[in-house]
Amino acid sequence: MELLIVRHGQSEADLLGVHEGRADFPLTKLGEQQARKMAAYVSEHLPPDIILASPLLRARSTAEMLQELMGCDLFLENDLMEFNNGVLAGLSREEASMKYPLPPKGRPIHIAIEQGESELDLRFRAEKIFHKIILDYQSYNRVAIVSHGGLISQFIKAFLKQPNSSEYVFATGDTGIHLLEIKENARIIRFLNKLEHL
Template structure:
């Protein structure tokens, strides 16, 4: 079973310098174009049999564009949403620093941000949806997952069987693509954060 993991295109929050997370910003015009060239590339080289996507606008729109190019089913999955950053969602970084300053040594991993989730809960959620996908969609040869940078990083950690407090993070650029493969008892990384399609933008 192959897992084709795609981050959404550029969103309006990227230009505004705000905390995004659960703030539901749409794609920019560039983000829409990025989704089109990514979809063209995926349809040509790695067409999925099914698309699973976060319901947040930036990921949902990216997934809908991909669906138009490959023609398979698209299902929305709330556990693929980005980190629930609670009171920080949509705030400018300057305003957030004033209103909700971090403790000197940082927020403990088990303590949630106000109205949001903790870093540990976020990691557990990625672990949960990873195993759910493996169980529920094992009959598919290739499943595309359209999500967000933070969730994708934790998802890859789940794939690699890293501990809950793993120090490893995996960067994903706009419409960056990762391809993971599970064969019998082997977990294979075919590539990470491929963005060569953006040369067409």
């Protein structure tokens, strides 16, 4: 089973300099172009059998462009949404730092942001959706997953069986592609954050 993981294209929040998270911004024109290039590349070189996506607009729109070329089923999975940043969603970074300053040593991993989730909650959610996918969709050879940078990083940690306190971060550019493979006795990283389609 292969897991083809894709981040959404550029969103309007990227240009506005705000905390995005659960704020539901659409793709920019550039983001739409990135998504179309990704879809063309994936459909030619790594066609999926099924697509799973976050329901947030920027990810769903990216997934729909891939589905248009592939014609396969697309299902929305709430657990593929980005980190629930609660009260920070949509706020400028300046306003957020004044209204909701971080504690001097940062927010502990188990403490949730107001009206949101903790880093530990995000990791457990990534573990949950990872295990759901490899169980519920194991009959498919290649599953495409369209999600967000923070969730994708935690998803890769789940794939690698890293501890909850792991400090490693797996960065993903706009429409960056990762390919992971699960065999009976091995978990294989084929590549991470491929951007050659752009």
